[in-house]
Amino acid sequence: MKLAAAILSILAPGAGAATVTEVAYADGNDGSSLFGYLATPDGATEDDPRPAIIILGDWGGVDESEKERAEMFTNDGNYVTMAAAVYNSEDGPNPESFEDRIALATKYRSDPELSKSRVDAALAVLRENPLVDSSRVAIVGYCLGGSLGLNYALGGHEEIAAVAAFHGGINTVVAGDNDVLPVAPKVLLLSGGEDSQDSTASIIKIEDILNERNATWQITRYSDVDHGFALGEGYDPYVGHRSHQNFYGFVAEAFGETAFVADAPAVAGESVLPNWPTSVLSPDRTPLREVKYSTDDGFAMTGYVAVPENAPDGPLPAVVIIQDNTKPTSTEYESVRATMLADLGYVAFAADVFGDDDGGHDLTDRSQLGPYMAELRVDDIDLANARVNAAIDAVKNIEGVNVDPDRIALTGYCFGGTVVINYATSGQTGAKGIVSFHGGLSQGVAPVEDGIHAPMLIQSGGDDDAGSHIEDLEGVMNSGGTKWEYSRYSGVEHVFTVWDHPHYNPTADVRSWEDMQTFLSDVFDGTLVVETDDSGAAEEPAWGGEWGGEVQDGDMAGEAEPAPVDSPEVDPEPSSTTKTSIEFSAAFSVILALAYHTRAL
Known part of the structure; x- marks a missing residue:
């Protein structure tokens, strides 16, 4: 860059x-x-x-x-x-x-x-x-x-x-x-x-x-x-x-x-939302391609893929993005994030778990949207997982794109942030890393089944998820035997990465994006791994790489004595x-x- x-x-x-x-x-x-x-x-x-x-x-x-x-x-x-x-x-x-x-x-x-x-x-x-x-x-x-x-x-x-x-x-x-x-x-x-x-x-x-x-x-x-x-x-x-x-x-x-400064861009002479970044909305940004795909039972969905320009011939790592409460389009938020990920060298796929027919709902009606989202992130985790796995399969098989099937990560925003956490805690194995941005933890997350098979990065607003929600999530991640990291930012509310939202916070947006970049790099190069045994259950997690030199043995051992009364x-x-x-x-x-x-x- x-x-x-x-x-x-x-x-x-x-x-x-x-x-x-x-x-x-x-x-x-x-x-x-x-x-x-x-x-x-x-x-x-x-x-x-x-x-x-x-x-x-x-x-x-x-x-x-x-x-x-x-x-x-x-x-x-x-x-x-x-x-x-x-x-x-x-x-x-x-x-x-x-x-x-x-x-x-x-x-x-x-x-x-x-x-x-x-x-x-x-x-x-x-x-x-x-x-x-x-x-x-x-x-x-x-x-x-x-x-x-x-x-x-x-x-x-x-x-x-x-x-x-x-x-x-x-x-x-x-x-x-x-x-x-x-x-x-x-x-x-x-x-x-x-x-x-x-x-x-x-x-x-x-x-x-x-x-x-x-x-x-x-x-x-x-x-x-x-x-x-x-x-x-x-x-x-x-x-x-x-x-x-x-x-x-x-x-x-x-x-x-x-x-941290957000530009005020214009596309084709038209002013757009004031916080949206010029570089990714400009006409020469990484192009998107529409991709039709479906679950095994024929539920149809449409996503958008961004492929790195001048990408090497070798297999490329990929990132699947699960949406917030809106459907992805070629100009919607998740698709723009896909172009940003493509600029970093990843095949990026903005997926749609709502489906082409919106699951039979009118998603412009919040009285229908809310229950449909609750169904996917609370009531029927298996249904959401099937649609996420369909997106992962779709990105593996995009025509003309050589994706490494063993290097695919999931990211999610808001509703999608909860979906990707549930994907991990419910024992799914299709992703090598999980990143959740302002995932909305107040409704809880899926219980651990058969361990968690991917490292997890959680980005949370200090005025969004309560500390008790983070404490609960920490307990769930620990019980799943995974490697995890989370960051919390003061005064930051829900939707803090979405440029056109009143809660947008450029500092938290940039820091969380930087953390994600390092996390993805470490996941894809094998530095950050969660080992599994032959049965597929997560073992004690371990770092796969080294940073720094040897650590000398200490000259003091033993546990602490009680502190003075x-x-x-x-x-x-x-x-x-x-x-x-x-x-x-x-x-x-x-x-x-x-x-x-x-x-x-």
Whole structure:
């Protein structure tokens, strides 16, 4: 895509060129002596000050791991990065015993004013640095540092543009119920589905707390990974990489380096819906072909296929799109999405599960449309599955198109988002990946039958599906033994990806589309798989690929001792000796290039 080079220049212009120095400084509040590392991008000048990141590490204190992570953020993002101290010289900068780490983590987690003072000390260092744009500073916290960063945001402090918490121990966050203050920084929470410190209940609670304080937030959660998935004993190569991808896109927007702007196009001289993207509605967009197909019992349907231009001769991956509450046409929403997917190299098929005769209903009459949709997504899942399978068979057999039958994914919007979830949970095997956009979970999803055979990506509006619906879905996906990921976006309602709808949200639209691109790539290249046994039942899911290097064995083992009675519950952080630095290729940022969005510094 044309914007790829521009995005690369934003995210990784100084790759491999960071200068890292030791920093000795003091806490201006209590006079504590502190120590950290400062990474500066090569070529940084006072005439072009850079955004900055403060790293708050895990309970092991600032060590080589934080130093390497500071260097990574500077190389990848061209940011000034400071690995800041939480512990002072009296604490011992790098506590080694389990008991000492528990005591210090409890001390700082339970005292937001003390941890705030440590953040303010790091901010003071950055404000004195002429290479830093002090109006654009973010906190990135891992484990203990994640909860401290969230406590800082909840304290009503406006000095920070964004806070990102990787496995931040949400159970231990101190909300400050006596003073409900607005949260100024944008907040990103990255959480492991098996992390006892980030329980599903605590995620729902933190959503409520952030909403009460008018925060702008995104919460992304990953299955089958425990505490420390990005930096620690629980390190997972794939999710560690994936979560940092999410972070880079998030912080680029928070720093104003990325803007999401919808064009106002015209087709054949006629003005069209104001948010529809020019590039995909223009006359030279990927052409669509009408495809007639039917179920085994003869139920007739019509879809539209978009094929990548100049596609290679080899078999191509395909994506089947299940519609919202409207029938696809050559210009309808799902067909436009099909052209966008074709631009990404996929054969894309906008399917129609309503049928040519609309199932005998008048779909312009909502009193008939609603029950018909309920029949397909609630009352008769088998009927919906038969029509989805017919669409999958149709895309395999399109004349003149070489589709790889083993690389077909499903996506769905609104009503279609629920249909594709039900397709997965009901044990169907025709798709290698499932993506649901604002799927409308209030009516529940189909119970698991014979396991779930495909990884699942769920994109949900924070003001659409209730937290309890997500909790229920998480339980269903876990019971099906699949790999899953979901993201929630604050203040975002149903239909947030549909350009002509009042609920359209460009930020959630772009982020969810980016996530889908990475997900599809990982599904189709075998990085992300769900294994099945000979009977077809899902086995324990596994990542099929590798991201990053080996993880060393930790030097600390054993389960957490009970937290002190008079302090918040604190579970153990992973050993700092196990943290692994991930080298990010600038190539991943190509996924941020969308044909229909303008990105500008």
